[in-house]
Amino acid sequence: MNYITHLNAAFHEFYGDDRLKTGHISLYLTLFFYWNLHHFQDGFFANRREIMKMAKIGSKSTYHRLIKDLSNWEYIQYVPTQNPRLNTVVQVSHLCTSNGTETGQAGTLMRRYCPKNVPLTLYTKHLKQLKHSARKPKNEMEVIVFFKSKKWPPEEALKFYNHYTSIGWKIGGKTQIEDWHATAANWMIKAKEILEKPKLKIVSKNTDFLITNEQKNYGQPL
Known part of the structure; x- marks a missing residue:
């Protein structure tokens, strides 16, 4: 037995x-x-x-x-x-x-x-369901709840969801996402890097660089 x-x-x-x-x-x-x-x-x-x-x-x-x-x-x-x-x-x-x-x-x-x-039909079916749920969220609310649990900004959750929904939940529009939680973590890493980069000063095309209020000493050699 x-x-x-x-x-x-x-x-x-x-x-x-x-x-x-x-x-x-x-x-x-x-x-x-x-x-x-x-x-x-x-x-x-x-x-x-x-x-x-x-x-x-x-x-x-x-x-x-x-x-x-x-x-x-x-x-x-x-x-x-x-x-x-x-x-x-x-x-x-x-x-x-x-x-x-x-x-x-x-x-x-x-x-x-x-x-x-x-x-193992029941086990295999369960695995398929887990893989499918990992590849993409059920809806927008699931993403918001996940971002909230990680204490990430909710607006980033909306950006993330809208971006990957528009490209079929594929990385670069080609490779199928295997775990959207990991992809969301990478999204936030990149978002943080963008926020920490120094902002470039936007210069108007009509700016005259010869006009300045800064006092310069033109007697000094270049």
């Missing part, structure tokens, strides 16, 4: 099963924990009070409904008992075996598909 392989397969099943609610998943993980404590035996005695406490289930009726759902959906096999001297037996289904099938209690064949390699 491979602990990690089984959980990866279980989460893959959870992702595609819209019947499951948070209570089902919490109960399943708790049962898996106790299954692990029993060294992954075919079946183990389930202490309802302990399981409810760990799974954060408050009522008996909720517990029985959830565990019956998991059993009916073949995530586990639940063998209840009405005898107070006997304990309830739970068997967690083997989601991944070498041949892609699983055997239940007493060698009963379970009809559940077990992927050998769990696809």
